[in-house]
Amino acid sequence: xxxxxxxxxxxxxxxxxxxxxxxxxxxxxxxxxxxxxxxxxxxxxxxxxxxxxxxxxxxxxxxxxxxxxxxxxxxxxxxxxxxxxxxxxxxxxxxxxxxxxxxxxxxxxxxxxxxxxxxxxxxxxxxxxxxxxxxxxxxxxxxxxxxxxxxxxxxxxxxxxxxxxxxxxxxxxxxxxxxxxxxxxxxxxxxxxxxxxxxxxxxxxxxxxxxxxxxxx
Amino acid sequence: xxxxxxxxxxxxxxxxxxxxxxxxxxxxxxxxxxxxxxxxxxxxxxxxxxxxxxxxxxxxxxxxxxxxxxxxxxxxxxxxxxxxxxxxxxxxxxxxxxxxxxxxxxxxxxxxxxxxxxxxxxxxxxxxxxxxxxxxxxxxxxxxxxxxxxxxxxxxxxxxxxxxxxxxxxxxxxxxxxxxxxxxxxxxxxxxxxxxxxxxxxxxxxxxxxxxxxxxx
Amino acid sequence: xxxxxxxxxxxxxxxxxxxxxxxxxxxxxxxxxxxxxxxxxxxxxxxxxxxxxxxxxxxxxxxxxxxxxxxxxxxxxxxxxxxxxxxxxxxxxxxxxxxxxxxxxxxxxxxxxxxxxxxxxxxxxxxxxxxxxxxxxxxxxxxxxxxxxxxxxxxxxxxxxxxxxxxxxxxxxxxxxxxxxxxxxxxxxxxxxxxxxxxxxxxxxxxxxxxxxxxxx
Amino acid sequence: xxxxxxxxxxxxxxxxxxxxxxxxxxxxxxxxxxxxxxxxxxxxxxxxxxxxxxxxxxxxxxxxxxxxxxxxxxxxxxxxxxxxxxxxxxxxxxxxxxxxxxxxxxxxxxxxxxxxxxxxxxxxxxxxxxxxxxxxxxxxxxxxxxxxxxxxxxxxxxxxxxxxxxxxxxxxxxxxxxxxxxxxxxxxxxxxxxxxxxxxxxxxxxxxxxxxxxxxx
Numbered sequence: 001x002x003x004x005x006x007x008x009x010x011x012x013x014x015x016x017x018x019x020x021x022x023x024x025x026x027x028x029x030x031x032x033x034x035x036x037x038x039x040x041x042x043x044x045x046x047x048x049x050x051x052x053x054x055x056x057x058x059x060x061x062x063x064x065x066x067x068x069x070x071x072x073x074x075x076x077x078x079x080x081x082x083x084x085x086x087x088x089x090x091x092x093x094x095x096x097x098x099x100x101x102x103x104x105x106x107x108x109x110x111x112x113x114x115x116x117x118x119x120x121x122x123x124x125x126x127x128x129x130x131x132x133x134x135x136x137x138x139x140x141x142x143x144x145x146x147x148x149x150x151x152x153x154x155x156x157x158x159x160x161x162x163x164x165x166x167x168x169x170x171x172x173x174x175x176x177x178x179x180x181x182x183x184x185x186x187x188x189x190x191x192x193x194x195x196x197x198x199x200x201x202x203x204x205x206x207x208x209x210x211x212x213x214x215x216x217x
Numbered sequence: 218x219x220x221x222x223x224x225x226x227x228x229x230x231x232x233x234x235x236x237x238x239x240x241x242x243x244x245x246x247x248x249x250x251x252x253x254x255x256x257x258x259x260x261x262x263x264x265x266x267x268x269x270x271x272x273x274x275x276x277x278x279x280x281x282x283x284x285x286x287x288x289x290x291x292x293x294x295x296x297x298x299x300x301x302x303x304x305x306x307x308x309x310x311x312x313x314x315x316x317x318x319x320x321x322x323x324x325x326x327x328x329x330x331x332x333x334x335x336x337x338x339x340x341x342x343x344x345x346x347x348x349x350x351x352x353x354x355x356x357x358x359x360x361x362x363x364x365x366x367x368x369x370x371x372x373x374x375x376x377x378x379x380x381x382x383x384x385x386x387x388x389x390x391x392x393x394x395x396x397x398x399x400x401x402x403x404x405x406x407x408x409x410x411x412x413x414x415x416x417x418x419x420x421x422x423x424x425x426x427x428x429x430x431x432x433x434x
Numbered sequence: 435x436x437x438x439x440x441x442x443x444x445x446x447x448x449x450x451x452x453x454x455x456x457x458x459x460x461x462x463x464x465x466x467x468x469x470x471x472x473x474x475x476x477x478x479x480x481x482x483x484x485x486x487x488x489x490x491x492x493x494x495x496x497x498x499x500x501x502x503x504x505x506x507x508x509x510x511x512x513x514x515x516x517x518x519x520x521x522x523x524x525x526x527x528x529x530x531x532x533x534x535x536x537x538x539x540x541x542x543x544x545x546x547x548x549x550x551x552x553x554x555x556x557x558x559x560x561x562x563x564x565x566x567x568x569x570x571x572x573x574x575x576x577x578x579x580x581x582x583x584x585x586x587x588x589x590x591x592x593x594x595x596x597x598x599x600x601x602x603x604x605x606x607x608x609x610x611x612x613x614x615x616x617x618x619x620x621x622x623x624x625x626x627x628x629x630x631x632x633x634x635x636x637x638x639x640x641x642x643x644x645x646x647x648x649x650x651x
Numbered sequence: 652x653x654x655x656x657x658x659x660x661x662x663x664x665x666x667x668x669x670x671x672x673x674x675x676x677x678x679x680x681x682x683x684x685x686x687x688x689x690x691x692x693x694x695x696x697x698x699x700x701x702x703x704x705x706x707x708x709x710x711x712x713x714x715x716x717x718x719x720x721x722x723x724x725x726x727x728x729x730x731x732x733x734x735x736x737x738x739x740x741x742x743x744x745x746x747x748x749x750x751x752x753x754x755x756x757x758x759x760x761x762x763x764x765x766x767x768x769x770x771x772x773x774x775x776x777x778x779x780x781x782x783x784x785x786x787x788x789x790x791x792x793x794x795x796x797x798x799x800x801x802x803x804x805x806x807x808x809x810x811x812x813x814x815x816x817x818x819x820x821x822x823x824x825x826x827x828x829x830x831x832x833x834x835x836x837x838x839x840x841x842x843x844x845x846x847x848x849x850x851x852x853x854x855x856x857x858x859x860x861x862x863x864x865x866x867x868x
Contacts, residue, residue, distance in 0.1 A: 025277070029247075030680075034785040034850035058842065060676070107782055112857050116779075117864060128333075130369055130398035131324055134251040140371045141397065152781055154791050180792065181781035191275065199251035206329050211864055213334060213428055242494070246464075345550075347586055347615035348541055351468040357588050358614065408492065416468035423546050430551060430645055459711070463681075562767075564803055564832035565758055568685040574805045575831065625709065633685035640763050647768060647862055 015041045015051045016067035018190050022104070023053060027060035031106035031201065035059065037182065038085035041102040041190050042095060048072040050091065054082040072096075086156060090184065093160040097167045100186035102193035107182040110204040115149050115177035117211075123148040123170075124177070126203045134199045135174045136192060146170055147200065149177045175200045232258045232268045233284035235407050239321070240270060240279040248323035248418065249276035254399065255302035258319040258407050259312060265289040267308065271299040289313075303373060307401065310377040314384045317403035319410035324399040327421040332366050332394035334428075340365040340387075341394070343420045351416045352391045353409060363387055364417065366394045392417045449475045449485045450501035452624050456538070457487060461494035465540035465635065469493065471616065472519035475536040475624050476529060482506040484525065488516040506530075520590060524618065527594040531601045534620035536627035541616040544638040549583050549611035551645075557582040557604075558611070560637045568633045569608045570626060580604055581634065586615045609634045666692045666702045667718035669841050673755070674704060678711035682757040682852065686710065688833065689736035692753040692841050693746060699723040701742065705733040723747075737807060741835065744811040748818045751837035753844035758833040761855040766800050766828035768862075774799040774821075775828070777854045785850045786825045787843060797821055798851065803832045826851045 019039050026032045035056050043049040052070045053062065069077045074088035085091075091103045118124045126132065127144040135145065148166045153159045163184070166176055174196050175185035185200055187193035236256050243249045252273050260266040269287045270279065286294045291305035302308075308320045335341045343349065344361040352362065365383045370376045380401070383393055391413050392402035402417055404410035453473050460466045469490050477483040486504045487496065503511040508522035519525075525537045552558045560566065561578040569579065582600045587593045593612070600610055608630050609619035619634055621627035670690050677683045686707050694700040703721045704713065720728040725739035736742075742754045769775045777783065778795040786796065799817045804810045810829070817827055825847050826836035836851055838844035 030853070033853050034782065034846045036782055036785055036850075036853075058846070107853070109853070109856050109860060112780065112782070113861050113864065116861075128397050129329065130395070131251065131253055131329070134253055141369055152792055178781065180779050195251045195275070199253075202247070202250050202253075202324070202326070205326050208860075208864070209326060209425075210330050210333075213330065213425070345614050346546065347612070348468065348470055348546070351470055358586055412468045412492070416470075419464070419467050419470075419541070419543070422543050426543060426642075427547050427550075430547065430642070562831050563763065564829070565685065565687055565763070568687055575803055629685045629709070633687075636681070636684050636687075636758070636760070639760050643760060643859075644764050644767075647764065647859070 012043045012049075012051060012069060013064065015043055015190065016064035019051055019053065019067055020062045020064045022190060022194050023059040023062040026104075026106060026197070027058075027062075029108075029201075031108045031197075032059035033107070036107040038087050038091070038105050039103075040085075040088070040091040040095070041193075042100075043069060048092075048095070049077060050088075050095065052084045052088055052091065055085050056083075089156045089160045090163055093163050094167070094184065094186055097164055098186060100193070101188045102190040103184065103186045104190075104193045104197050105182055105184050106197055106201065108201055108204070110208045111177060111183040111201065112180060114204050114208055115182070116180045119149050119151075119179050121149075124204070124207065126207060129203055129206065131199055131202055131206075134195055136187065136196070137172075145203075146173060147175055147177055147204075148173060149179055152179045152181045229260045229266075229268060229286060230281065232260055232407065233281035236268055236270065236284055237279045237281045239407060239411050240276040243321075243323060243414070244275075244277035244279075246325075246418075248325045248414075250324070252276065253324040255304050255308070255322050256320075257302075257305070257308040257312070258410075259317075260286060265309075265312070266294060267305075267312065269301045269305055269308065272302050273300075306373045306377045307380055310380050311384070311401065311403055314381055315403060317410070318405045319407040320401065320403045321407075321410045321414045322399055322401050323414055323418065325418055325421070327425045328394060328400040328418065329397060331421050331425055332399070333397045336366050336368075336396050338366075341421070341424065343424060346420055346423065348416055348419055348423075351412055353404065353413070354389075362420075363390060364392055364394055364421075365390060366396055369396045369398045446477045446483075446485060446503060447498065449477055449624065450498035453485055453487065453501055454496045454498045456624060456628050457493040457496040460538075460540060460631070461492075461496075463542075463635075465542045465631075466493035467541070470541040472521050472525070472539050473537070474519075474522070474525040474529070475627075476534075477503060482526075482529070483511060484522075484529065486518045486522055486525065489519050490517075523590045523594045524597055527597050528601070528618065528620050531598055532620060534627070535622045536624040537618065537620045538624075538627045538631050539616055539618050540631055540635065542635055542638070544642045545611060545617040545635065546614060548638050548642055549616070550614050553583050553585075553613050555583075558638070558641065560641060563637055563640065565633055565636055565640075568629055570621065570630070571606075579637075580607060581609055581611055581638075582607060583611045583613055586613045663694045663700075663702060663720060664715065666694055666841065667715035670702055670704065670718055671713045671715045673841060673845050674710040674713040677755075677757060677848070678709075678713075680759075680852075682759045682848075683710035684758070687758040689738050689742070689756050690754070691736075691739070691742040691746070692844075693751070694720060699743075699746070700728060701739075701746065703735045703739055703742065706736050707734075740807045740811045741814055744814050745818070745835065745837055748815055749837060751844070752839045753841040754835065754837045755841075755844045755848045756833055756835050757848055757852065759852055759855070761859045762828060762834040762852065763831060765855050765859055766833070767831050770800050770802075770830050772800075775855070775858065777858060780854055780857065782850055782853055782857075785846055787838065787847070788823075796854075797824060798826055798828055798855075799824060800828045800830055803830045 038053045040050045040052045068084050094103045124147045130141045132143045150162045185196040255270045257267045257269045285301050311320045341364045347358045349360045367379045402413040472487045474484045474486045502518050528537045558581045564575045566577045584596045619630040689704045691701045691703045719735050745754045775798045781792045783794045801813045836847040
């Protein structure tokens, strides 16, 4: 999934407000509890500027004033004392690799469990669901979405490289899993990235609960 | 379940507001995530006018101003730039076939799983539950509700025909499942259709979780 | 569990407001969906007057103005056009049998499933949980709560008699299950009845999910 | 996990308001239903003063005015008629043993089930999850968190001693389970304790649901 450079992005404050609102909604669904997860959106391309959630904050209470602006080295731009998320390099890599306009990372129960359960397979295949049609560029439920799984690491630069390699190998992917860690998904803007997260989380739960009823395919 | 033509329907704005409110509530329950699902209600019978949710919008933020009016060919009536849901022909078919006043379509985890699990049986039988009494015309828990399952398709007109055939065969049905896609239910008005969705979703979850405890009957 | 006649109950409007607020909260938990369930509270003892939820309304939108007052024959007192819940005779029986000040009836997934799964045993035994201490008169987690299960029926007077017999046999019960129908619980007032419902629903879910992990004891 | 005495704690009213807000949020997640659970935070160290939730109140409606202040013998300080939680001695013991600034105790479905399922093992081992990094002092997902399980008792002083012994034995613990009772967790302040509860509840659910898919390791 590649994005073409389109019109200049919305103003930072509008993006920050939308990002904070998504954070609070996802927190209520249990996808960003305990300060986990992080969210970003492109504010400018030249030079690259990302709106990024700060490190270690309660996503259930995130307000737009807390959202930071970072450059393409993950340094805070402007007069903020807060620290951007440790996983900023992963967001930046996805933005650069795909031209994505927004990147969202969630920790849900089902993405955590399945990222481990299917790790040996290298990914989770999801196919035959109407819900897949909500993914950008997918026009039929007969689509087969491959959600690659990458081994988790605390070396963020190495992890960014693994993500880069994975995105090169799986050009059609709308998301990827870090093992026992969580889901990364993205879109041309925050609205599309939010839609992709909701769809992938839904499908992972459907796959997980089907496992309980039918056993592994 | 047939509906008799009753008094003229409520005004469009009232219907649109009620439709949007139901959408937001169902979104919070996880039944309309990722822009999935769609909702409609009859505004006028002669000529036929339906209030219809637009295509590709976030149901968690749907407001009445976004609700469209369509005619019996699924064309937008009036000066709107938005596109009605792709599944409008399915709503129209149900309205015409049954005289229904409202049609609601949800994507829940349990309706998705069971629409596949019971596909080979042609439907899901639900019986013996008190909750069934909330379905229009049902007076006892001893009722047996047959929820037919139809193979999914991207050909909306063919799918509308399958739905038409199914409704002819199963005249008592209060809903139907599209395989790995979702639930359609309906009622004489939005309140009744909402009630039917809540009841069928509840019963599908009860059937699904009972499977986990007891295995398939 | 017997209640002594205490001071005169709160005013009707205060009770109706509290009853409606509990209804909306339980609806959000999924315990009163599709117009299912009903709620009552004693307004006066001599003559008996109950605040009672009306029949067939959406509990997610119940407001105090909709709450009815009924007498000990389940007839509406005063100038209301609405119909009280069909299950009013069951509420009245529990109030008379136990001197309860409030009766709440919920349809949850877990109470529905377990009311069937344990039907042949005549009830569900719940013991060893700290949560039991929240039930009126219980001082230790070593308490064994027996939740009797009664066969469902559409004959409300016969069902009221079954409930009466059950309450006579199981004097310590804080609730009872109707098979594939739901939970009845009660308390000296609405706050206590609400507490009892929350506790019994929690424990039924704990018992149900333990079954999935361990199998039937 | 030891806390150093830092600056004087926030004012009581601010702490009480934050404590009540956490209570209402946890209630909505189903972790404090039926008046279960309790919450505390240090207001002063010399002499020790704790903000403590009152006994037997509905946590979904807790407001800051209801929060009590207690001394190091669990006696209410000041002119309150309410009773502090029966489990105040457990909170005090954890505060004294670890120098914690806040202690939160939840009753969730998953902590209830797993506190019994793993009781014979003496605790639950949780390792390999990124989510662990949200626990104070943990820097990698390769961390192994041991959540000790203590037999439940109604003798609060004996239980406080068991907790003291357990904390001495397991110095790194961020929480502990009481069998079929619930989770205790803590932090340097309410925000950190809230984070720890959310993380441990998430991980217990992940462990519990993995058991369903894979069986016991």
